[in-house]
Amino acid sequence: MKPVFLKFSLYDFSEWIKSIHQWLIELAGPTIGHLLGLALVGTCFLLFTALLGLSVVYIERKVCAFFQQRLGPMRVGPYGTAQTVADIIKLLFKEPTMTKESDKFLFMLAPFIIMIAPFMVLAAIPFAKGLHVMDLNIGLFFILAVSSIGVTGILLAGWSSNNKYSLIGAMRSGAQIVSYELSVALSLLTIVVLTGSLQLSEIVASQADGWWIFKGNFPAIVAFIVFTIASTAETNRGPFDMAEAESEITAGFHTEYSGIKFAFFFLAEYVNLFIVSAVAATVFFGGWMPLHIGNIEFFNNAMDLIPPIVWFFMKIAVIMFLVMWFKWTFPRLRIDQLLTLEWKYLLPISVVNLLLMSFIALKGWHF
Amino acid sequence: MNTETVELGKETQEYFINMGPQHPSTHGVLRLLLTLDGEIIKKVEPHIGYIHRSIEKMCEHDSYQQIVHLTDRMDYLSCHMNNEAVCLAVEAGLQLEVPERVKVIRTIVSELTRLSSHQLWWGVMGMDLGAITTFLYGFRDREMITDIFEETCGARLTMNYNVPGGVMFDIHPNFQKRTKEFITHFKKKLPEYEELLTGNVIFEERTKDIGYLSKEDAISYGVTGPSGRASGFSCDIRKKHPYSAYDRVEFREVIHTDGDTYARYVVRMDEMRESMHIIEQLIDNIPEGEHKAKTKAVIKLPEGEYYQRIETARGELGVYVISDNKKSPYRVKFRSPGFSNLSALDTMARGCKIADLVAMMSTLDLVIPDIDR
Amino acid sequence: MKIAKSVARYIGDVIYALKTLLTGMKITGYYFFHPKEILTQQYPENRDTLKMFERFRGEVILIHDENNEHKCTGCSACEIACPNGTIEIINKREVDPETGKSTKAIDKFVYHLQMCTFCNLCIIACPTDAIKMSQDFEHAVFDRTQLTKVLNNPGSKLMPGIRE
Numbered sequence: 001m002k003p004v005f006l007k008f009s010l011y012d013f014s015e016w017i018k019s020i021h022q023w024l025i026e027l028a029g030p031t032i033g034h035l036l037g038l039a040l041v042g043t044c045f046l047l048f049t050a051l052l053g054l055s056v057v058y059i060e061r062k063v064c065a066f067f068q069q070r071l072g073p074m075r076v077g078p079y080g081t082a083q084t085v086a087d088i089i090k091l092l093f094k095e096p097t098m099t100k101e102s103d104k105f106l107f108m109l110a111p112f113i114i115m116i117a118p119f120m121v122l123a124a125i126p127f128a129k130g131l132h133v134m135d136l137n138i139g140l141f142f143i144l145a146v147s148s149i150g151v152t153g154i155l156l157a158g159w160s161s162n163n164k165y166s167l168i169g170a171m172r173s174g175a176q177i178v179s180y181e182l183s184v185a186l187s188l189l190t191i192v193v194l195t196g197s198l199q200l201s202e203i204v205a206s207q208a209d210g211w212w213i214f215k216g217n218f219p220a221i222v223a224f225i226v227f228t229i230a231s232t233a234e235t236n237r238g239p240f241d242m243a244e245a246e247s248e249i250t251a252g253f254h255t256e257y258s259g260i261k262f263a264f265f266f267l268a269e270y271v272n273l274f275i276v277s278a279v280a281a282t283v284f285f286g287g288w289m290p291l292h293i294g295n296i297e298f299f300n301n302a303m304d305l306i307p308p309i310v311w312f313f314m315k316i317a318v319i320m321f322l323v324m325w326f327k328w329t330f331p332r333l334r335i336d337q338l339l340t341l342e343w344k345y346l347l348p349i350s351v352v353n354l355l356l357m358s359f360i361a362l363k364g365w366h367f
Numbered sequence: 368m369n370t371e372t373v374e375l376g377k378e379t380q381e382y383f384i385n386m387g388p389q390h391p392s393t394h395g396v397l398r399l400l401l402t403l404d405g406e407i408i409k410k411v412e413p414h415i416g417y418i419h420r421s422i423e424k425m426c427e428h429d430s431y432q433q434i435v436h437l438t439d440r441m442d443y444l445s446c447h448m449n450n451e452a453v454c455l456a457v458e459a460g461l462q463l464e465v466p467e468r469v470k471v472i473r474t475i476v477s478e479l480t481r482l483s484s485h486q487l488w489w490g491v492m493g494m495d496l497g498a499i500t501t502f503l504y505g506f507r508d509r510e511m512i513t514d515i516f517e518e519t520c521g522a523r524l525t526m527n528y529n530v531p532g533g534v535m536f537d538i539h540p541n542f543q544k545r546t547k548e549f550i551t552h553f554k555k556k557l558p559e560y561e562e563l564l565t566g567n568v569i570f571e572e573r574t575k576d577i578g579y580l581s582k583e584d585a586i587s588y589g590v591t592g593p594s595g596r597a598s599g600f601s602c603d604i605r606k607k608h609p610y611s612a613y614d615r616v617e618f619r620e621v622i623h624t625d626g627d628t629y630a631r632y633v634v635r636m637d638e639m640r641e642s643m644h645i646i647e648q649l650i651d652n653i654p655e656g657e658h659k660a661k662t663k664a665v666i667k668l669p670e671g672e673y674y675q676r677i678e679t680a681r682g683e684l685g686v687y688v689i690s691d692n693k694k695s696p697y698r699v700k701f702r703s704p705g706f707s708n709l710s711a712l713d714t715m716a717r718g719c720k721i722a723d724l725v726a727m728m729s730t731l732d733l734v735i736p737d738i739d740r
Numbered sequence: 741m742k743i744a745k746s747v748a749r750y751i752g753d754v755i756y757a758l759k760t761l762l763t764g765m766k767i768t769g770y771y772f773f774h775p776k777e778i779l780t781q782q783y784p785e786n787r788d789t790l791k792m793f794e795r796f797r798g799e800v801i802l803i804h805d806e807n808n809e810h811k812c813t814g815c816s817a818c819e820i821a822c823p824n825g826t827i828e829i830i831n832k833r834e835v836d837p838e839t840g841k842s843t844k845a846i847d848k849f850v851y852h853l854q855m856c857t858f859c860n861l862c863i864i865a866c867p868t869d870a871i872k873m874s875q876d877f878e879h880a881v882f883d884r885t886q887l888t889k890v891l892n893n894p895g896s897k898l899m900p901g902i903r904e
Contacts, residue, residue, distance in 0.1 A: 067768045068503035071780040164384050168406065168721070238497055239569060247392040247495045248722050329768045330761065331569050332497025334722045335406065345754065433823035436859035500768055507779060521795040521873065527859045535860060536795065559767055567764050568757040664865075 011307055014130025041133055045122055052274055053267040054084045060270070060324060067328040094259035099162055102256065106160035111257070111264035114153030118271040120146045125278050126200050128288045128309040139200035140192065143279060144185050147234070150268065151177040154236075154243060157265070158253040169252025172335050173243030176233055179342040183230035186350035190223040190357045191216065191283050204287035211286035217365065219357040224284045226350045228322065231276035233338070236269065238327035242335050273320060281315035288312040379404055388417045392495045392725045395735030397709075399724075406720045411713045415706075419739040426699035431457050431531055431666040434699065439525035441703060442737035444484040445679040447476050450529035452686045455610055456675035457531040460668035460690060467612075468656040469533040474612040475546070475649050476516075476528060478642040482553070483512040484680035485639050488732045492632065493564055495729040496573055501563060508556050511549045515542065531666055533659030546650050550643055557639065565636065574629040578715040578727035581626055588714070589707035592682025593638055594731050597623045597630035604678040616648045628723075631730035667692055681705055681732055705737040792875035797858040800827070800851050801874045802891035809899040810892060811870035814846040821865035826856045845898055849891040853879060868902050 024040075025033035058073070058081065065072025073080030098107060124139045124146075126132040136142050151174060158170020192198060194216055195206045206212075213220050233240035244252035254265045281287060288308035292300045333341065387398040396417035402410040422441060426434045431453075438449035451473055458465055490505020513523040519539040520526040528534055564570045580590065585598035595602045603620040605613040621637040623630040668690035676685045682704025689698040708731045716724050771777055783790070792798070804810050814831045832847035863871060871891070881887060 063772070064499075066772045066775060066778070068500050069507060069771050069778050069780075070503065071778055071782070074782065164382065241497070245497065245722070247497065248725050250390060325765055325769065325772075328500050329563075329764045330498055331493060331564070331567065331573060332722070333569055334573060334720060336720070337569075337572050349754075429823050432821070432861060433859075436823060436857060436861070510779070517796055518793040519795070521793075521797040521860060522858060525857070527861075530864070535864065539793075539795070562763045563767050564764075566760050568760045 012129045017130055045119060049119070049267065049271055053270050054088065056270040056274060056320070057084045063321065063324045064328050088263065091260055091263040096259040096261055099256055101162045103160035103162065106156050110153045110157035110160060111261045113156060114150055114268045115264050117147055117150035117153070118268055118275055121275050124200060125275070126204055126282065126287055127312055128307070131309065132201070135199065135201045138198045140188055140198045140203070144181070144188070147275070148177065148181055150272065154253050157257070161256040163256050165249040166253050166255050168249050169243045173236060173253065175335070176240065176242055176338055179339055180230045180233040183226055183342060183346040183350050184234060186347070186354055187223040187227040187230065188283055190219055190350070190354050193354070193357050193361050200282055203283060204289060207286035207289050210292065211284065211289070213284045216357070217360055219353045219360065220284065222349065222353045224280070226346055226353070227280055230346055231280070232323055232326060235272040235276055237273065237323060239330035239332050240338060241332060242338060245332055273323060274316065277316040277319040277323065280319050281312060285315045381409060392728065394491065394733055397733065397735045397738070408716050408719050408721065408724055411716045411724065413709050413712060415738050417739065418736050422740045423699050423701060426696060428695055430694050431668070431696070435529055435531070436527040439527055440736060441701065441740055442679055442681060442705065442734045443524055444487060444734055445480050445681065446525055447480040447528060448677055448679040449684060450527065451477060451611070452675050452677045452684050454529045454531050455677065456673045456686045456688050457666065457668065459675060460671070460673045460688065461662070461666065463532055463660055463662065465533055465660050466656045467654040468658060469660070470612040471649050471653050472534055472538055472658070473529065474616070475646055477611070478645045479512050479515065479546070481680045482639055482642045483509045485635050488635060489560060492729045495725045496570065498564065504559070504563070508553055511552060515545045515549065518542070518545065530659065532662040533657070537658040538653070543650055546646060550647060553643065560636070571629065573726055574632060575627060577628045577719060577723045578730070579627050580711055580715050584711060584714055588711040590682070590711045591707065592678070592704050593634040594631050594708050595682060596621060597634045598626035599624040602683065604676050604683055608676065610677055612649060616645050618645050628726050628730045665694055667694060668696070679704060681734065681737065682708060701740060703737045703740060705733050709733055709738055792877065794875070796875050797860055797873040798876040799853055799874055799879065800856065800862060800871050800891065802849055802871050804893055804896055805899065808893055808896045810896050811868045811899050811902050812846050812849060812892065813868060813898060813903055814844055815867065817865045817867060818862035818871060821861045823859065823861065824855045824857055826852050827862060846892055851889045851891050853887040853889060854884060
């Protein structure tokens with residue numbers, strides 16, 4: 001048995017992961033070792049999501065405050081950094097109320113379903129070289145398919161609450177997510193035309209000499225804009241937060257939820273935000289690939305020094321900031337305008353864009 | 368649920384929803400009973416009275432000086448105008464000639480109140496439509512006005528600055544300087560308001576051709592103020608029956624004829640400019656003199672009926688006082704603008720969606736304590 | 741031709757929409773990248789520098805000078821002027837030790853802060869300027885009874901020469 005941690009490198013995780021895997025198998029035999037590995041990954045993701053939720057909520061509140069000329073949370077911890085921890089503790093201690101007439105089983109089930117989708121999607125995302133749970137050959141398709149499980153949770157939550165506001169919110173969100181899936185898929189396909197593969201690791205590898213948003217000409221930029229708009233809508237964030245439009249239908253589908261069950265919805269929203277940013281970063285901005293410009297050796301070497309995982313999170317942060325910027329600037333759309341935007345603008349644009357990209361790929365005009 | 372049984376699959380069922388009394392966008396304790404078909408509104412039935420404090424009845428036991436501070440609590444966003452209305456009614460009853468200085472001070476403070484009310488409305492309008500940032504920006508600029516009020520009148524919201532015969536204190540030495548500072552500041556910030564909301568394509572989509580109110584309906588419901596003027600109903604009391612110093616200033620009565628939510632929005636935005644214009648004309652020309660005419664310690668109005676109407680930030684406020692020559696009035700009745708404006712909501716909202724109703728309510732600029740009194 | 745026109749209008753719409761949205765984002769972006777514009781005042785921390793305006797109406801106080809003397813004659817003008825019954829004045833008879841004359845003086849100047857609407861009418865009504873509004877605004881207490889205050893200090897006297 002070799003000491004595993006010696007193999008640790010910030011630039012390539014594959015050796016490290018492999019050695020942990022072997023160590024586990026040597027320790028407990030092939031079957032139990034494998035199961036232990038799964039449990040380890042699950043624990044890692046649980047911790048990761050919890051930390052992610054805490055930090056993204058804090059960042060969102062700070063970003064929102066700066067847009068609004070405020071300071072944001074400042075009381076708990078230095079610069080309010082422990083504010084979200086305090087919030088979570090408060091939510092844990094709150095009574096989980098339930099309305100008398102609600103469908104109790106579905107009511108309890110909905111928060112779990114809504115959390116399952118982001119967890120499954122996280123499994124397919126390559127965080128750095130060698131740091132992904134499963135490298136499916138249909139990774140992008142898997143992400144698209146699994147992320148729409150979340151809407152079931154919203155619909156169940158709205159239906160089982162037995163509250164008309166919740167029901168309106170759930171129905172709105174159903175219509176919204178089903179329509180916006182199309183644009184998300186089409187805009188991602190635009191890049192798949194260039195890579196020729198749905199495997200996320202290959203998509204990342206194909207961007208070693210430049211990110212698709214730069215290499216893919218004009219259609220790649222259009223695809224990115226469409227993806228940003230459509231994925232904002234898919235994550236139920238403003239200006240598309242129809243499902244929980246607080247000035248119209250109080251809190252939409254989670255009106256009746258309190259305590260930790262509400263926290264699940266809240267957490268899922270922020271993990272979803274992270275996921276769409278991660279997908280955008282992987283497909284359009286080269287995943288964990290560092291920024292390389294042409295043949296400037298000095299610059300490229302300097303960029304290589306920054307570990308890939310830092311690159312990945314930096315890209316995600318930039319995209320998340322963009323999405324937050326939308327949310328804190330624009331008024332909300334109405335539900336029919338939301339669908340008009342999708343079916344009359346985003347969908348035709350992305351179809352034309354996809355055709356254009358196929359043409360470019362055929363002619364080999366991309367870089 | 369609707370009692371009518373409808374055949375499934377052929378027709379949808381109407382349902383009721385209680386919007387309020389605790390709801391984020393009813394701006395207080397207003398309850399709207401909505402009859403909905405899906406998201407389409409079939410009928411809106413406002414239920415009021417959740418914050419009724421019997422101010423009119425309380426007036427019957429208070430002296431005329433004491434009545435004034437109660438009116439602060441009606442339409443708290445145009446509290447100075449409410450006070451002024453009562454004071455003008457009492458002064459008319461006493462046939463008291465107030466000094467010129469008082470008239471000008473009252474006009475300036477009234478217009479500042481109108482500006483602060485409209486700023487708050489702008490912020491809340493944005494928030495109702497989902498742009499929360501506008502709320503903070505609106506409050507940012509309003510803060511300067513409340514500071515001016517705090518320095519001169521002693522309070523930020525319920526100022527109680529008027530007394531029968533004049534104003535409670537003379538203006539603070541910093542008043543003119545601060546007001547001018549505010550005007551220059553706000554002239555820079557108003558274009559920001561326009562860029563953030565007015566020009567925004569989502570905002571235009573949300574407000575244009577929504578909640579149409581015709582001129583005839585506006586007149587028959589008695590919709591006054593900016594909401595009425597957006598339907599083409601010329602109803603500015605400042606022009607029609609000038610009081611205080613409005614007869615000597617030059618300003619435009621903002622009238623639009625579209626009658627939709629967007630027109631009501633634009634009227635208010637333009638009114639902010641007109642208010643600034645009025646203040647600019649008066650701020651350097653405050654005549655010297657007393658800040659209060661001499662009145663007796665106990666005011667007794669001669670027997671009779673007195674009516675005074677003024678233009679608040681929401682519309683026409685009428686104060687009707689019946690006196691029987693005693694210390695306190697026999698009967699006081701307020702014609703509050705919010706009550707009449709709310710009554711038009713049903714006509715406007717039919718056939719619209721819930722989201723539109725929220726936009727409509729915010730452009731009617733309802734203040735619920737004003738409706739219930 | 742017609743199709744070309746409508747396509748042009750479609751593209752024009754999209755560009756116009758993007759332009760107006762970007763104008764809005766420019767404004768919020770400006771404030772994000774200029775943290776100097778932040779207006780938040782951190783309240784309990786800035787207590788030392790926070791100064792209310794002199795006319796600010798915090799609560800009614802009875803002015804005492806260094807000899808523990810006040811100007812209130814107990815005329816009840818403020819009590820009458822108050823719309824809410826906030827002020828209660830309890831008088832007593834006091835015998836002047838020098839002249840032997842019995843005069844009226846305040847025993848207790850009771851002020852119910854919980855009923856006060858801060859309308860300033862009592863201050864205006866006072867003929868001797870004995871009371872004023874203080875700038876203290878931190879009124880929160882744990883017990884409602886603490887809001888009923890006696891404003892005259894124990895053992896305080898009327899300032900000489902006020903009654904005339």
